[in-house]
Amino acid sequence: MIEYIVLIPASEKVESAVSKVAEATSQIAGTDYLELMINAHPVVQVVMVILVLASVMSWTMIFKKMLSLKAAGRDADEFEQRFWSGSDLGAIYKQVASQRHQITGMESIFEAGFKEFARLRKQSGARPMAVVEGAHRAMRVALSREIEELETHLSFLATVGSTSPYIGLLGTVWGIMETMQRLAALNETSIKAVAPGISEALIATAMGLFAAIPAVIAYNRFSNDVERLSNRYHAFLEEFSTILQRHAHE
Numbered sequence: 001m002i003e004y005i006v007l008i009p010a011s012e013k014v015e016s017a018v019s020k021v022a023e024a025t026s027q028i029a030g031t032d033y034l035e036l037m038i039n040a041h042p043v044v045q046v047v048m049v050i051l052v053l054a055s056v057m058s059w060t061m062i063f064k065k066m067l068s069l070k071a072a073g074r075d076a077d078e079f080e081q082r083f084w085s086g087s088d089l090g091a092i093y094k095q096v097a098s099q100r101h102q103i104t105g106m107e108s109i110f111e112a113g114f115k116e117f118a119r120l121r122k123q124s125g126a127r128p129m130a131v132v133e134g135a136h137r138a139m140r141v142a143l144s145r146e147i148e149e150l151e152t153h154l155s156f157l158a159t160v161g162s163t164s165p166y167i168g169l170l171g172t173v174w175g176i177m178e179t180m181q182r183l184a185a186l187n188e189t190s191i192k193a194v195a196p197g198i199s200e201a202l203i204a205t206a207m208g209l210f211a212a213i214p215a216v217i218a219y220n221r222f223s224n225d226v227e228r229l230s231n232r233y234h235a236f237l238e239e240f241s242t243i244l245q246r247h248a249h250e
Contacts, residue, residue, distance in 0.1 A: 043178075047171030047204050051164060055211035058160045061153040062218045069225045072105050072150065076232055079106045083236075089114060089247070105146060105229075106236050112142035113237075117244050128248035135244050139237050146233060150226045154219060161216035168208020175201025 083092060083106075093114045096107050103111055116138035120131040179198060 044171045044175045044200060044204055047167055047174075048207055051168060051171075051204070051207040051211050054160050054164060054167075055207075055214075058157060058211060058215045058218075061156060062214065065153055065157075065218070065222050069150070069222060069229070072229055073225070075105045075107070076229065079110070080236070083110070089243075093118075104149070106233060108146055109139050109142045109233060109237055110240060113139035113240055113244065117248075121248070128245075131248050132241065132245045136237075136241050139240070143233055143237055147226070147230050150229060154222055154226070157215045157219040157222070161212045161219055164208045164212035164215070165205070166208070168205040168211075171204030171208075172201040175204065 093111065096103060096111050097115075099107075113135045117131060117135035120126050120134045176198060179201065
């Protein structure tokens with residue numbers, strides 16, 4: 001018996017490999033992800049819905065917080081320029097108190113401190129240090145409120161960023177378990193039987209990362225912005241307290 005060995009040229013091997021890669025790529029590009037999500041296990045679908053809602057809420061809060069922090073920084077710049085321009089404190093207080101919109105940021109700290117300073121100074125027999133300390137306490141309360149307002153929604157972004165990957169992983173693990181159970185019942189081990197179920201499950205992990213990554217980036221950025229504004233507020237409080245102390249001894 002004579003055996004023949006057929007030698008395939010290297011170029012044909014390369015062309016065969018390229019064609020297989022192209023075929024696999026076309027199959028991936030043509031994947032209907034919406035269909036995979038619709039055909040996923042109910043538990044995996046619940047996980048996907050939770051992640052979609054978390055992502056939508058996260059992006060909404062990201063845009064709102066971005067605008068509010070930008071406005072807070074702009075208002076702080078404008079008030080500091082007005083405050084250090086040499087204007088009379090009483091005139092600045094009347095201007096701030098007469099505003100129709102809600103007083104926030106440095107204006108709120110200034111308004112609380114000067115209002116308490118003027119009230120205590122009118123009392124007969126009030127010691128200068130007691131007047132300054134009262135104004136300082138009022139400004140500390142206003143400062144706490146402003147920092148709390150600046151930190152609004154940051155905890156939600158931190159929660160989304162830390163838990164979304166695990167929620168997505170839960171959906172993936174559940175989907176793979178269901179796929180393996182179906183395969184065991186069908187006694188099939190081909191890749192065509194496994195691929196759809198695994199693809200459905202892996203979408204949950206991808207959605208978890210899609211929700212978590214922007215939330216983590218935004219949380220880190222906003223935390224830094226809040227810290228800078230908080231430092232500016234603290235510095236203004238101490239500087240204004242020093243100014244009030246000089247006025248109290250006049």
